[in-house]
Amino acid sequence: xxxxxxxxxxxxxxxxxxxxxxxxxxxxxxxxxxxxxxxxxxxxxxxxxxxxxxxxxxxxxxxxxxxxxxxxxxxxxxxxxxxxxxxxxxxxxxxxxxxxxxxxxxxxxxxxxxxxxxxxxxxxxxxxxxxxxxxxxxxxxxxxxxxxxxxxxxxxxxxxxxxxxxxxxxxxxxxxxxxxxxxxxxxxxxxxxxxxxxxxxxxxxxxxxxxxxxxxxxxxxxxxxxxxxxxxxxxxxxxxxxxxxxxxxxxxxxxxxxxxxxxxxxxxxxxxxxxxxxxxxxxxxxxxxxxxxxxxxxxxxxxxxxxxxxxxxxx
Numbered sequence: 164x165x166x167x168x169x170x171x172x173x174x175x176x177x178x179x180x181x182x183x184x185x186x187x188x189x190x191x192x193x194x195x196x197x198x199x200x201x202x203x204x205x206x207x208x209x210x211x212x213x214x215x216x217x218x219x220x221x222x223x224x225x226x227x228x229x230x231x232x233x234x235x236x237x238x239x240x241x242x243x244x245x246x247x248x249x250x251x252x253x254x255x256x257x258x259x260x261x262x263x264x265x266x267x268x269x270x271x272x273x274x275x276x277x278x279x280x281x282x283x284x285x286x287x288x289x290x291x292x293x294x295x296x297x298x299x300x301x302x303x304x305x306x307x308x309x310x311x312x313x314x315x316x317x318x319x320x321x322x323x324x325x326x327x328x329x330x331x332x333x334x335x336x337x338x339x340x341x342x343x344x345x346x347x348x349x350x351x352x353x354x355x356x357x358x359x360x361x362x363x364x365x366x367x368x369x370x371x372x373x374x375x376x377x378x379x380x381x382x383x384x385x386x387x388x389x390x391x392x393x394x395x396x397x398x399x400x401x402x403x404x405x406x407x408x409x410x411x412x413x414x415x416x417x418x419x420x421x422x423x424x425x426x427x428x429x430x431x432x433x434x435x436x437x438x439x440x441x442x443x444x445x446x447x448x449x450x451x452x453x454x455x456x457x458x459x460x461x462x463x464x465x466x467x468x469x470x471x472x473x474x475x476x477x478x
Contacts, residue, residue: 181208182389186376187217187225187234193342193433194238194259194374196414200400203413209399210392235382236393240294240373241448241474242455246464248471253380257394257476258372258443262341262436263362264288264295265354269332274355278307281314283335288322288343292463294373294455295338295358301458302361341436345428346421365454368447372438380473394478401437443475 184207188194198216201207207214217234219225228234230252244256266285268274274283277299287296296317303311318325318334322343329337330350339347348354359369376393383390403410411430420426449470456464 182212182386183215184212184236184389184393185215185217185234186236186238187219187228188238189221189225190216190218191417191419192238193262193429195417196433197259197397197400197404199414199417200403200410201396204400204403206396206399207392210396212389212392212396214396229377235378237377238374239377241375241443242294242373242452242464244375244377245452245471245474246467248474249467250465253473254377255380255383255390255476256443256474257376257378257390257397258438259375259397260433260436261370261372261374261438262432263358263369263373264339264341264344265357266299266336266338267329267344267347267352268336268355269329270351270353272335272353272355274336276307277303277311277356278309280311280336280355281309284316284318284333285311286318286320286325286328286334286337286339288320288325288339290319291317292459293319293338294459297455297458297463298358298361298365298367299338299356301365301454302356306364341432342429345432346425349422349424349428362451367451367454368444370439371444371447371451378476383476390476391478394476398440405434405437442477445470445475448475
């Protein structure tokens with residue numbers, strides 16, 4: 164009986180002392196499919212922390228919360244992390260997803276390559292330094308010898324606006340975030356070229372994860388088990404979502420899928436974006452950085468020219 168009480172007290176203390184990990188993210192975003200799986204399956208508790216999700220209006224709002232110490236984790240791309248490190252902020256990137264979009268054209272479009280879009284209007288989710296747009300511009304130059312920006316008209320806008328306008332047939336082609344692209348394809352649009360295909364043709368490694376969880380270097384040094392716990396919980400959730408169709412049934416209400424076709428496309432897109440386990444190939448990332456610096460300039464990467472040491476988390 165005495166041994167039982169000691170064991171019970173030990174378990175209770177472990178539960179009480181579990182760290183709360185605050186992540187600021189837009190709750191309508193696709194990362195929440197993974198976060199919901201982590202909490203529903205108890206993967207946070209199993210890895211020594213309690214996950215607390217804070218709703219942020221958008222990426223910049225999450226960054227402000229993170230920089231102000233109101234959040235412990237956010238989701239961003241590693242190019243942003245690399246730029247922050249170059250400017251003296253000790254942030255570290257834990258891979259989350261390599262999912263990227265594509266350029267979609269209407270079902271009835273006669274276009275077979277990007278060269279067929281000369282003179283067309285292209286809708287682009289984001290701004291002029293959107294990474295997918297930059298990669299497709301570079302691909303058009305290398306593959307077909309023309310400047311996609313100079314020989315088309317671009318309309319930049321929020322992802323839902325580009326999505327709806329594309330469905331309405333307002334564009335010769337449209338580039339959107341992968342989950343909106345999945346919905347566009349489910350609605351009948353077809354991918355003319357994917358960003359993955361374009362990246363491969365440019366000699367980039369399409370397996371390089373673009374999005375990830377961002378933590379402070381201070382946390383990594385002072386609480387390495389906590390950061391490792393987040394990475395392990397993320398990987399465990401990915402393993403579940405990659406193979407278990409029943410796990411997606413619970414997620415469907417928050418996926419905003421308007422049809423079975425949309426639901427299936429979103430699930431397939433998420434699965435396709437799951438990065439391989441293991442460390443990021445830093446040589447491949449450096450090559451992508453060099454291209455982004457050339458095309459996006461200071462607006463995208465600031466004065467960053469080379470990949471700062473310590474950008475990527477190594478288990």
